[in-house]
Amino acid sequence: MKKIINIIVIFCFFGCVKEEAVPVVVDFNFDVFNNDFSIPVQVVFFNRTEGAEDYEWKFEGGSPSRSINRNPGLIRYEEKGTYKIELIGTNQDGSRDSKIVEIKIDNPVFIDFDFNNLVDNFSPAIYTFDNQSSGASTYLWTFEGGTPLNSSERDPGEVTFVDPGNHNVTLVIDNGRETLDLQKTITVAPFLTSDFEYQPAFEDDDYQIPVRVQFDNNSISATTFEWSFTGASSIFSEAESPEIVFTEPGVQTITLKTSNGKDTKTVVKNIKVFANTNLRVFEDVKLGINTAHTSNVLGSFYSISNRSVYTSNEINNETGKNVDLVFFGLNESFTRNKFVSPNGLSETTFTSLQNPKHTIFINSQELCNCAASLSAQQFDMMQDDTLLKNLMIEETPGGLQSFDSTMTPRIILFETQEGKKGAIKIKEFVQEGQNSYLLVDIKVQKESI
Structure with a gap:
């Protein structure tokens, strides 16, 4: 009986205990x-x-x-x-x-900017900046060598760069969580300088009037040019690199004034030009004997206009039509030598030219039996064409005779197809075997009169 009562008590105790709910903790x-x-x-x-x-x-x-x-x-x-x-x-x-x-x-963070100069990139160069960035809340600009040096504005306004060269511009943007940076380079042009060089035309390199001169403008950072010249056919030019003809002898002045809208510079130089002697002088010209010519070591053909000696392989239709003088030396002993007209090569071992010129020669004044005469002393003293223009140069059988090396110096007279009169002074017969040659000076009129 006592056991039954204990079981009833235990059942009643547990039946009275309430079940508790499980809590929810969100995280x-x-x-x-x-x-x-x-x-x-x-x-x-x-x-x-x-x-x-x-x-x-x-x-x-x-x-x-x-x-x-x-x-x-x-x-x-x-x-x-x-x-x-x-x-x-x-x-x-x-x-x-x-x-x-x-x-x-956040919005996307994007960085970019562009820049523009207000006038040009000559010093002092003023630039504005177009900030194309997005998504940022702060901005930091750095302008290397600029005024101002930095800015925290989205659009920094005008910035001035004075020193020539490259200047780095850096933009750093931030949105509180992300930082981006971008660098670009601005180039300021060099400071303005004014300078030039000049070069006479090929045919005027003796600086005798009229002298045609090409000016080469070496100015830096210039946009406008004002040239002035004394003693020239044109005394003023605004061309960048003009070509000018000087017509008066003496020391002439060239002035170049340059500008770029922000600065101006001027340079002055002189050029010395001379009176026209109508005489062109070529010194120490080497003319080879026929073997030197045909072996292409030393040429026998000479062009006055080009001032060039041509060997056999240099003669073509273009160069051949400019040949004025042909020397034919038979051998290294110089036993038989003569100058021949470019259109009279059939009496030599040379190949005939296409469209050759005709030049009159007096090879042997002593055999000429003509009025034309010029001594070596007169040749050396010749400063203009006075003696040449008064010569009556005519071909005669005696004047066309060949000569040897027994007389040095020897003067050869000639008249070109254009009517220019000249003289050749043989200074030396140089014996070097098959490459032997004449060493000569030539004086010839620039223009026929």
Whole structure:
């Protein structure tokens, strides 16, 4: 009986104990992909809730905007803003808990800028800057060598660069969580300088009037040019590199004034030109004997206009028509020598020319029996063409006779097809075997009179 009573007491005790509900404790965290809060933003949530059986996620501004999964997967945000994220957890015991956090989504952070000079890039160069960046809240500009040196404005206004050369411009932007920087280079042109060189025309390199001169402008950072000349056919020019003809002898002055709108520089130089002697002088010309010519060692053909000696392989239709003088030396002993007309090569071993000129020669004044006469002393003293223009140069059988090396110096007279009169002074018969040659000076009129 006593045992039955104990069982009844125990049953009554446990029957009176109330069952307690399991509490819900909501917690979660999240990771932003690449820690990039600039749209588009991708977020993964990690549910740390305890005691819950059912879940409800609310993603303000997100896609998707709701989920009932314990772990909702990837949520995307496409617009800037501050959004609430709420998680509600419940269970069958009626327990409920929630947690709300906020996430701030930023606009994309993009950095770029452009620059423009207000006038030009000559010193002092003034630039403005067009900030094309977006998504930033702060800006820091650095202007290497500029005034000002830096700025924290979105658009820094005008910046002046004085020193020529490259200047780095750096922009750093920040949105509170992300920092970007960009550097570009501004180039300031060199300081203005004024300078020039000049070169006479090929045919005027003796600087005798009229002298045609080409000016080469070496100025730096110039945009306008003002030239002035004394003693010239044109006394003023605004061309960058003009060609000028000087017509008066003496020391002439050339002035170049340059500008770039911000600075002006002037340079003055002199050029000395001489009276026209109408005499062209060529010294120490080497004319080879026929073997030297045909072996292309020393040429026998000479062009007055080109001032060139031509060997056999240099003669063609173009060069051949410019040949004025041909020397024919039979051998290295110089036993038989003569100058022949370019159109009279049939009496030599040379090949005939195409469209040759005709030149009159007096090889042997002593056999000429003519009025023309010029001594070596007269040749040396000749400063202009006075003696030449008074010569009556005619071909005679005696004057065309060949000569040997017994008389040095020897003077050969000639008249070109254009009527220019001249003289050749043989200074030396140089014996070097098959490469033997004459060493001569030539004086000839520039223009026929």
